Amino acid sequence: MDGLYHIIEAQQFSREVMKGIFGLTREMEQVVSRYGSNILNRRIMATLFYEPSTRTRLSFEASMYRLGGQVITTESAREFSSAAKGETLEDTIRIVEGYADVIVLRHYESGSARRAADVAAVPILNAGDGPGQHPTQALLDVYTIQKEIGRLDGIRVALVGDLANGRTARSLAYLLTKYEDVKLYFIAPDMVRMKDDIKAYLAEHGVAFVEEEDLMKIMPEVDVVYQTRIQRERFGDRIADYEKVRGKYIIDPAAMAVLSDKAIVMHPLPRVDEIDQAVDKDPRAAYFRQAHNGVYIRMALLQMVLEA
Amino acid sequence: MDGLYHIIEAQQFSREVMKGIFGLTREMEQVVSRYGSNILNRRIMATLFYEPSTRTRLSFEASMYRLGGQVITTESAREFSSAAKGETLEDTIRIVEGYADVIVLRHYESGSARRAADVAAVPILNAGDGPGQHPTQALLDVYTIQKEIGRLDGIRVALVGDLANGRTARSLAYLLTKYEDVKLYFIAPDMVRMKDDIKAYLAEHGVAFVEEEDLMKIMPEVDVVYQTRIQRERFGDRIADYEKVRGKYIIDPAAMAVLSDKAIVMHPLPRVDEIDQAVDKDPRAAYFRQAHNGVYIRMALLQMVLEA
Amino acid sequence: MDGLYHIIEAQQFSREVMKGIFGLTREMEQVVSRYGSNILNRRIMATLFYEPSTRTRLSFEASMYRLGGQVITTESAREFSSAAKGETLEDTIRIVEGYADVIVLRHYESGSARRAADVAAVPILNAGDGPGQHPTQALLDVYTIQKEIGRLDGIRVALVGDLANGRTARSLAYLLTKYEDVKLYFIAPDMVRMKDDIKAYLAEHGVAFVEEEDLMKIMPEVDVVYQTRIQRERFGDRIADYEKVRGKYIIDPAAMAVLSDKAIVMHPLPRVDEIDQAVDKDPRAAYFRQAHNGVYIRMALLQMVLEA
Numbered sequence A, B, C: 001m002d003g004l005y006h007i008i009e010a011q012q013f014s015r016e017v018m019k020g021i022f023g024l025t026r027e028m029e030q031v032v033s034r035y036g037s038n039i040l041n042r043r044i045m046a047t048l049f050y051e052p053s054t055r056t057r058l059s060f061e062a063s064m065y066r067l068g069g070q071v072i073t074t075e076s077a078r079e080f081s082s083a084a085k086g087e088t089l090e091d092t093i094r095i096v097e098g099y100a101d102v103i104v105l106r107h108y109e110s111g112s113a114r115r116a117a118d119v120a121a122v123p124i125l126n127a128g129d130g131p132g133q134h135p136t137q138a139l140l141d142v143y144t145i146q147k148e149i150g151r152l153d154g155i156r157v158a159l160v161g162d163l164a165n166g167r168t169a170r171s172l173a174y175l176l177t178k179y180e181d182v183k184l185y186f187i188a189p190d191m192v193r194m195k196d197d198i199k200a201y202l203a204e205h206g207v208a209f210v211e212e213e214d215l216m217k218i219m220p221e222v223d224v225v226y227q228t229r230i231q232r233e234r235f236g237d238r239i240a241d242y243e244k245v246r247g248k249y250i251i252d253p254a255a256m257a258v259l260s261d262k263a264i265v266m267h268p269l270p271r272v273d274e275i276d277q278a279v280d281k282d283p284r285a286a287y288f289r290q291a292h293n294g295v296y297i298r299m300a301l302l303q304m305v306l307e308a
Helices: A015-033 A054-066 A089-096 A112-119 A135-149 A167-176 A196-204 A215-221 A239-248 A253-257 A287-307 B015-033 B054-066 B089-096 B112-119 B135-149 B167-176 B196-204 B215-221 B239-248 B253-257 B287-307 C015-033 C054-066 C089-096 C112-119 C135-149 C167-176 C196-204 C215-221 C239-248 C253-258 C287-307
Strands: A044-049 A070-074 A102-107 A124-129 A156-160 A183-187 A208-211 A224-227 A264-266 B044-049 B070-074 B102-107 B124-129 B156-160 B183-187 B208-212 B224-227 B264-266 C044-049 C070-074 C102-107 C124-129 C156-160 C183-187 C208-212 C224-227 C264-266
Touching (some): A015 A135, A015 A287, A044 A089, A054 A070, A054 A102, A054 A124, A054 A135, A054 B044, A054 B070, A070 C054, A089 A102, A102 A112, A102 A287, A156 A167, A167 A224, A287 B089, B015 B054, B044 B054, B054 B124, B054 B287, B054 C070, B089 B102, B102 B112, B102 B287, B124 B135, B124 B287, B135 B167, B135 B264, B156 B167, B156 B215, B167 B196, B183 B215, B208 B215, C015 C135, C015 C287, C044 C054, C054 C070, C054 C124, C054 C135, C102 C112, C112 C124, C135 C167, C135 C224, C135 C264, C135 C287, C208 C215
Parallel strands (some): A044 A102, A156 A183, A156 A224, A183 A208, B102 B124, B156 B224, C102 C124
C-alpha cells in the first residue's frame, strides 16, 4: 500500500491496490464487531463539508471513532464563516491542517479535492467534489459486489436509472474495467443514457456492454442490479415522459421474481420509490448492507493514510 | 431491568422499573463526580434530530461522553440531506444503525419513535416526538421529586401554567399514577386547562386532583410547584386575556414566602419570566438541579440499553 | 498561575502570567507532536457559539481533543432553540454547566463573557464577545511574536489596515504595553485610523507609536508587520476611496523585498487579497503558523483552568 496518501479519484486505485484495501476492510468488519480499536487514538479527523451530505459525514465520523480517533466537524459552507468572508479553499486547508491529522473534504466544485491536496500537509480524503469524484463510494460499491457475490472477474452488472448524471453509476463502470470478463447492461431512459465518454473508455479497456430497454428481460441474466434514482428535474416540462420511464424501471416483487437466487440489488441511497419497500425483506436486497460497508471501507482508508 | 431496550414512551415504565432506573441514576451522580467512567468505551451514539432541541441534545451527548462513549450528531432535518431528497425515516434508521450502537431520535411527528423502533436493529431512545412523548424528560422530573423531597408516595404537586399543550406536565401527571396517595393541583388559565383525557386517566387510577384558580392559596399546601411556560400564541388575538392570566401565575418572592420550607419549585425550562429571577437563589428553586439530573437519568438509560 | 479560572479579557494577563502561559504553550507543541496527551481524559468542554466562527471553534475543539477531553458543541444562536424561546444567557449557562466542565463562549454582545462568568460554576473562556474582547487570539498573537522573533521587549510592530474596527490589532497594541521599549507603527486609511482611546493608553504606559502613510517606508524598520483586512462596508458609498487605500496597503513581493530578513508578516485571517498569495511561500510569511499556534495556546489555557 505504499503511496496511499491522498484519496482523490477512482483512477488512482489499481486492481492490486483495491485488493489490499479490501483485505484490510474485511479486517475492519471484525474490529467493529469487537466494538472498535484504539489504533488511531489521539488522532483527529476534520470533516470539512462545503455542502451537506449527512450520510457520508456520519459514515466517516463513525469510521474514525471505531478506530479510537476524534473528529472536528463543520457541516455546511453557509456556516463556514471564513469562506463567507472570501477565504480561498487553499487558505482554509492550510489553517485546518494545523488542527487535524487528516481532512475529509466535501465540496460543490469538481477538482476541489485535487486543489486541496496540492497545498495540504496532511492527507485529503475526497468525500465528493460536485459532479466530479466520490472515490470512497465507488470503492464500497466494488467491495460490496466482491463480498456478496464472491468475485469480480466475470461479473455481470445491470446499471439502471439515471446513468447520465449519477456519479456512482459512472464511477462503478470505471472501476470495473480493472477486472476480467466483465459485462455491463445499461438500462436507462433516453434522456439520461450512459454518456459516450464512459462507453468509449469501456470499449478501449475491453469491457463488454449493451444498452437495453427492458429491465425484466435483463433481470435473470445478471449478478448485480445497481439501481439509481431518476431525478424529475432532468425531464423539465416533459412530466408525462418522466412518469412513463419511471414506472418502467422500478424494482418490485415482480422484478425480484425473475432475478437469480444468487444475485443482489444495490442502490447508493437515498431511495425514494425506485425500489419497492416490499423488496427490503428479500435477502438479495443488499442496499443497506452496502451502506454499512462504507464504514469498513473508510476505516481501512483512514488507517492506511494515517499510517503511511 | 430485563427488557429495557427501546425507550419510547412513559407508559413502559412500571413503578418497579423506575425504581431500578433511579437506583442506577444515583450511582451515575457519583460517576460524574469522579469525572466519568469507561463503561461505554468504543460505543457510538447517534443523535438524529429532525428538529433542534439543543438542551436535550447536549444533555444526551454529555451523558454518552461521561460513560466513555462517542457521538455522531445531526442537528436538524433541514440539514439532513437524505430526508430532503425524500428518504423515509425507516430508511434513515436502517442506514444509521450501521454507524452507531444506539440512536437518540428527536422528530416532529407523534409516533415516529415507535416507527423507528419497529425497524431498528439497535436501541432507539425517544428524545421527543412532536406533541407525543418525551420519556427521558418525564423520568428526570420524577427522579428530581424523589431526590429533592425524599419520597413519591403521598406527594402533593401543583402543576401550573399551560397544562393543555405542555407535554411535560401531562407526562408527569401520567407517571405519578404509579405512586400511592398522590394529590395533584391544576392551576391554569381557562384557555389551557388540563385536558379531560388525563383527568379521566387519573380518576381511573385513583389519583386525587383539584382544579384551582388561586396560586397563592395552593402554594402552602404542596411539596412541589411545577411551573410551565404559557405561550402567547395560544391566545391568538386575546392579548389582554393573555397578559391577565400570565401575571396571575408568576412565581415570585411573594409566592415563595408562602411556600413550605421543604417544598421545591420545578420547571422544564427554558424559563422566560414565569419564574422571577429573584427566586433563583432560593434553595427551594430546583429547576437548574432538575436540568442537571437529565444527564444522570440519560447515563443510566444508555448503560441499561447498551448492556441489555 | 494561581487564580487563572475564567478567561475574559486581555487586561487580566500580566507580563508574569503571560510568561507562564507561554511556557506551558511551548510544552503543548511537544504534546501535539507526540499525538496528544490524556491529561483531560473524561473532561467535557462545551463550545457555546451564538454566532458562527468556524476557525475559532475548530481550534478550541482540536485543543481539547489533543489533551484527551471531549466536546459538546452548538454552532449558532439560530440553532440554539432555547435562546429562540427567550431564555437568557445566564439561564443557558446555568444549564450547560451541568453538562460540561468548561464552557467556551462566543457571543455577539460585548460584555457577555463577563455576564456568563458572573453566574457560572465552571470556567468560562471568552472566544470573542462582539466588538469586545477575544483574549485567546490576543495571546496567540503575542506568543507568535515571541516564538518567531525570540523576544518581546524592544519589538517594533507595524499594524496595518483597519485599526479602528479590527479587534485583533487593538488587543495586540494593548498587550504589548506589558513589555519594555516597544514601538508601534500605525498604517491605516483615514477612515479606519487607530482610535484615540488606545493612543492615550499607549502614551500613558510609555509605548512609543507613530502614524504613517507609507507602508513601503516602514517595512525595512520593523520586526513584525501585522496586516488586517479592510472591510469595504466601512466606506459606504465612497468606493473609489476604498479601492485607492486598499491598493496602497497590500503586502506583495515588492513589499517583502524591503522587509528585513528576520522580520515576519502576521495576519489574524481570513485573508482576502491584502496579502498577495505569492508571499505565502516566503519563510517570513508567519500567518499560517500563527493560526496553528492558537491550538497550543488554547491547550495551555484549558489545562490551566481545568487544573486550577
